[in-house]
Amino acid sequence: MSSFQQRTLRAGDMFSSRIDFENAAKASFERYGLTGTLWRIMLVTTFVYVLLRVAYNLWFHPLRKVPGPRLARISPLWSRIGNYSGTKSERIDAAHKRYGPVVRVSPNELSFANPDAVHEIYTSANFGKEENFYSAKIMLSEIRMFIMMDPEAHRQRRKLLSRGFAQASLLEFEPQLTEKIETVLNQWSSRTKDGSAIDIYPWCHWLGFDTVYHLLFDHDPRQVATGQAHEVMKYIRAWRPLFTYREVFPSIGKWAIWLPGPLGNRFRLIKEWKAYAVGLIRDCRARGTKTPYLGHALRDTDAHLGRPLTDSELAEESMGGMFAGSGTTANTFVYICYAVARDQEVQKKLRKELQEAMPDPSIIPDYTMVSKLPYLTAVINETLRRYPTVVATLPRTAKRDVVVQGVHVPKGTSVGTQNCTIHRDPEAFPEPMRFIPERWLDEDPLATKRRNNAFVPFSVGPRRCIGINLAQMELWKLTSAFFRRFEVTLDPSVTEEGMRVFDTFSAGPAGSKLVIQLKHLS
Numbered sequence: 016m017s018s019f020q021q022r023t024l025r026a027g028d029m030f031s032s033r034i035d036f037e038n039a040a041k042a043s044f045e046r047y048g049l050t051g052t053l054w055r056i057m058l059v060t061t062f063v064y065v066l067l068r069v070a071y072n073l074w075f076h077p078l079r080k081v082p083g084p085r086l087a088r089i090s091p092l093w094s095r096i097g098n099y100s101g102t103k104s105e106r107i108d109a110a111h112k113r114y115g116p117v118v119r120v121s122p123n124e125l126s127f128a129n130p131d132a133v134h135e136i137y138t139s140a141n142f143g144k145e146e147n148f149y150s151a152k153i154m155l156s157e158i159r160m161f162i163m164m165d166p167e168a169h170r171q172r173r174k175l176l177s178r179g180f181a182q183a184s185l186l187e188f189e190p191q192l193t194e195k196i197e198t199v200l201n202q203w204s205s206r207t208k209d210g211s212a213i214d215i216y217p218w219c220h221w222l223g224f225d226t227v228y229h230l231l232f233d234h235d236p237r238q239v240a241t242g243q244a245h246e247v248m249k250y251i252r253a254w255r256p257l258f259t260y261r262e263v264f265p266s267i268g269k270w271a272i273w274l275p276g277p278l279g280n281r282f283r284l285i286k287e288w289k290a291y292a293v294g295l296i297r298d299c300r301a302r303g304t305k306t307p308y309l310g311h312a313l314r315d316t317d318a319h320l321g322r323p324l325t326d327s328e329l330a331e332e333s334m335g336g337m338f339a340g341s342g343t344t345a346n347t348f349v350y351i352c353y354a355v356a357r358d359q360e361v362q363k364k365l366r367k368e369l370q371e372a373m374p375d376p377s378i379i380p381d382y383t384m385v386s387k388l389p390y391l392t393a394v395i396n397e398t399l400r401r402y403p404t405v406v407a408t409l410p411r412t413a414k415r416d417v418v419v420q421g422v423h424v425p426k427g428t429s430v431g432t433q434n435c436t437i438h439r440d441p442e443a444f445p446e447p448m449r450f451i452p453e454r455w456l457d458e459d460p461l462a463t464k465r466r467n468n469a470f471v472p473f474s475v476g477p478r479r480c481i482g483i484n485l486a487q488m489e490l491w492k493l494t495s496a497f498f499r500r501f502e503v504t505l506d507p508s509v510t511e512e513g514m515r516v517f518d519t520f521s522a523g524p525a526g527s528k529l530v531i532q533l534k535h536l537s
């Protein structure tokens with residue numbers, strides 16, 4: 016098929032009726048000097064092609080016997096519809112309830128609901144990251160660790176960068192984190208002294224960003240100290256929706272920068288962000304910055320490339336770190352606060368444990384101490400389960416023919432699981448939609464085994480989260496200090512819709528705010 020026919024076919028997808036399509040096609044053919052019989056032939060060819068495709072997907076495709084919504088079986092449109100309303104994972108979860116544990120969510124994509132499938136897929140060398148989905152998460156031009164397809168290239172890059180997030184490095188960084196938590200709690204305290212409510216959402220994002228930025232670059236952006244957003248925050252906001260567009264139009268990054276208006280602006284902001292990040296890396300080189308992250312990443316060799324990373328490569332790795340390391344932890348804390356504030360019984364139990372462990376309400380505790388508190392841990396785990404900030408499918412492609420959960424998966428098929436469904440497995444988590452921290456205190460061996468198997472907020476296998484130690488240290492320290500210092504109630508303005516998990520790749524509350532009232536405890 017000629018490129019002209021292909022263009023016409025793509026245009027055809029956008030028309031709701033055949034008449035519109037015919038008229039438009041006729042007009043464009045006339046513009047190109049093609050009239051009469053020729054345009055009719057091309058139109059019929061296109062129509063027949065679409066029909067054949069649909070027939071193939073429905074009756075001849077190797078996945079034809081796997082159940083799923085009819086539209087999903089013939090077109091990727093079904094799965095894409097949820098992208099724009101932040102409801103993709105909920106739609107897939109509803110499809111599992113209707114069609115069973117294995118659902119065809121796109122002509123060539125399967126979603127699995129059984130927790131065992133998580134381990135079968137994500138720890139196996141038979142699967143690699145799905146190219147279209149992960150390439151769309153490029154920053155500007157470099158293939159950074161998160162989007163690497165080649166396992167060996169990824170292994171070596173991860174080896175180079177992971178020391179920055181090792182537990183030993185984080186224990187060294189802990190005093191700086193303590194100071195930031197102290198600062199943010201003092202800010203909230205002074206701003207609510209007269210009884211006013213406070214929206215903690217931006218503060219949580221500032222704290223998350225200040226922390227990861229300080230850890231990586233040995234520089235404190237001081238957002239929580241000043242109450243002012245750092246310039247990078249606007250870049251992060253601009254980047255978030257772009258990967259949804261890139262998934263549909265992979266080449267958009269090449270030309271959208273020239274578009275006028277908001278879409279073009281977003282791409283221009285990413286270019287600015289890159290320039291900022293390159294400047295930051297150059298500055299760190301000049302200063303001889305020796306954080307556990309840059310100490311190695313600036314000088315050591317990436318064994319796969321056989322050379323150290325360039326400023327451009329390291330800049331894009333750092334942009335990824337700024338994004339992945341701030342919003343995820345921030346939104347998790349926002350949901351901890353929401354879930355605990357709306358259940359006063361949970362809050363009382365948590366407070367009792369904290370008061371016994373920390374007699375002084377103004378203390379910011381050591382991570383080692385609070386990480387052992389059972390009810391605190393139950394509350395945080397229950398939040399990561401019920402409100403996972405990576406909630407959607409992490410798609411993988413089968414590198415060869417394999418069997419997953421008894422289903423034959425041909426080479427080239429996309430497969431995945433999503434925490435929105437796995438974390439609601441009713442055998443592991445009875446009454447899954449309820450927030451019940453006590454479930455984590457049940458020590459029955461079978462219950463414990465099932466829970467552990469179905470609890471994967473940071474994923475598993477070689478591509479699991481690299482920042483888990485940092486996220487845990489932040490969450491345990493902040494949650495314990497916060498609920499020891501304050502009694503928390505939700506402001507009447509908080510609604511379920513505002514707190515709905517809005518699912519882009521990393522999820523957060525749909526309303527992007529959480530307004531609460533605070534009372535000082537003694």
Ligand code: HEM
Nearest residue numbers: 161336339340343344347405409473474478480481482486
């Ligand atoms: C509550 C907080 C967090 C959650 C729930 C979370 C979750 C995840 C998940 C599920 C993945 C796997 C993604 C995939 O396979 O596509 C991932 C990967 C990753 N996370 Fe996190 N994350 C959190 C915090 C952090 C922090 C603080 C950092 C620090 C920079 C970070 C950096 C990364 C990176 C770089 C990857 C890619 C790892 C690789 O491809 O080898 N995350 N995270």
